[in-house]
Amino acid sequence: MDKRILKTKEKLQSALRILLEKKDVSDITVSSLCEVANINRSTFYVYYSNIQDCFEEITDSIMDEMRTLLQNNLNPSQEGFLLVYFRTARKYKNVFLAIHRQGVHNSTIQKMVDINNDWLHGELFIPTSSNRLEYNFIFSGFYGMVEMWLQNGCKESDEQLINILKKFYVVNR
Structure with missing residues (x-):
């Protein structure tokens, strides 16, 4: 180009x-x-065509960056995924806040879920056997925690966030 x-x-x-x-x-x-x-x-x-097109190009680029970081991770794990996610969210805080302000069922979140589906199911904390109700419960909790963390200025460390998740989800099965 x-x-x-x-x-x-x-x-x-x-x-x-x-x-x-x-x-x-x-x-x-x-x-x-x-x-x-x-x-x-x-x-x-x-x-x-509009602001949303520009925003989607930004978010697509961020998701590509996340995908590359995950693929290059020599020791893929649940915590590895979470570290990539939290570090990326911190790096692009304003973009992630904008994504979260659009609500849990927006197209950008769906793209992120689709891209990371293998990690979210099985590798992370959502068993592949989960039904839609379980999946929505787990994802909504994670989404809500990240949204509050972003709104409060990302004060907690990646490790603190992972420890919060460990209290509620099966991490490192």
Whole structure:
């Protein structure tokens, strides 16, 4: 891809991450994004149809990063998955907060679940034999804990979060 295209998209995505510090994705306008990025609206529309398209490109990139980290993990484990997840969430806190503000049943969370399905079932803490009610209970608890952690500024360490999960889920079976 052309370096100019990459640079422009990078500016737009960076501006969106900045705006996410103060606003929900749904409250960000193309005009405000372009103003922060110092890019014309017409340039924005060359690359994206709307703000959500830009946001999804950011989240897809983050998920690719997570997938690569998991695949390169020489000692895959439940704790390894959780460490990758928490470190990535901390690194992209504003994006993860925006994802969580959209609710547990949004398309980005579903993509994340789909990408990490093998880890979530069996490897992590959701047995493959779980029915939908058990799965929803476990996932909603995890989701709620992460959301509160993000809202409170990620004060707890990765290890503290894993210890909380160990109290409620079977970790390292």
